[in-house]
Amino acid sequence: MAITALPKSRTEPDGSAVVRVLGYNIRSMRDDEEALARVIRACEPDLVFVQEAPRFFRWRKHAARLAAKTDLVMLSGGATAAGPMLLCSLRATVERTEDVLLPRTPGLHRRGFATAVVRFAGARVGLISCHLSLAADERLAQAGLLLDRLKAMDVPHAIVAGDINERPGGRAFGRLAGELQDCWAVAPWGGEHTSTAAGPHQRIDAVFATEGVEVLGCGVPDLPPADLRAASDHLPVLAALRIPATV
Template sequence: MLSYNVRSLRDDTAALARVIHACAPDLVLVQEAPRFFRWRKAAARLAKASGLVVLSGGATAAGPLLLCSLRVTVERTEDVLLPLTPGLHRRGFATAVVRIAGARLGVLSCHLSLQRDERLAQAGLLLERLASMGVEHAVAGGDLNDVPTGKAFRHLAGPLQDCRAVAPWGGDLTFPQDGPRKRIDAVFATPGIEVLG
């Protein structure tokens, strides 16, 4: 599994596709997928160039997107729009229940608010969504816009395990992209999932 903020594909899309393809993931939790003009075509092109298919999300989830390999069997998907705070960016979740090698798994991609109180509320909605998926095991990941000591991050890390994926540059700092100084992105898993790396 890979979680990736693609910044609305404003950067080198071919390089992005090469990175995703090299990681050979079964699932990609995307944040900031294209949401406007011809967004479906842009998502399909990224998926194809990465050797994957579009699973769920995009503009219908306000930016989060799920991509998957053909090894994934899809049970169901749902795009969730979160309550809108006037004057702030619309947020949502791309979710799915899938089977990989016989294991049934809930999956959620998110991009939480820049505003502290809204972000904390969204973290609570994320936990509620995972609990309502009807699966024993689930993973959630994305751009939290919060550091590990922040309230929203801690709210998620309470009932979930922080997978603390190691970034390719040798650390776990994720933001800003041109010289990471803090970690605002994370992948979480329900207890019972063994995180290998």
């Protein structure tokens, strides 16, 4: 089943690129792996911003298996970024990648960012996959570190997606939305709430983009409920974005 309500991936005559971006907390692939692969394939993404990628025994093997099942390749992250991971299609030309570990608060999980810079035709874009803390103060600090990292990447355009662990009214979410476009708020499409998959009642997962990136639509895709519930305890967020050509 393919989603047709959002624009398909394409390259425009002026060198700009329409890309499909998927943000997804996959709960370390502990659920139905075949359902997870079906959900990802149905979204036809160019980029997948994963949270809770496998991090322990043979994690690279598990991540590579998911990439193979979804016709994607591993870009960065996984255990080396404490959970966030990036997958991409062969449409992307990779310029560089970097896994970033954040300062650890005693008693809390280590967090990190999976980052990359890629090109789609004439469009150059920075990427950050994130999974922010459950603790409010640490989460706010991590939002600031994410924005600092984004500026240091020195890219004309950027996309951030992740599990924010907070609703849009929260301080960390607000800090990100204050400097980036909250794609669902700009061009809502599909469903809003991402958690939980069994009973969605809150939006704590999001896709953000820098100014200049055109948001064509963003939200939870309308896919078979049985697959969505079986694949993970979160619902995916799918966005179609037009990235301008780099001058």
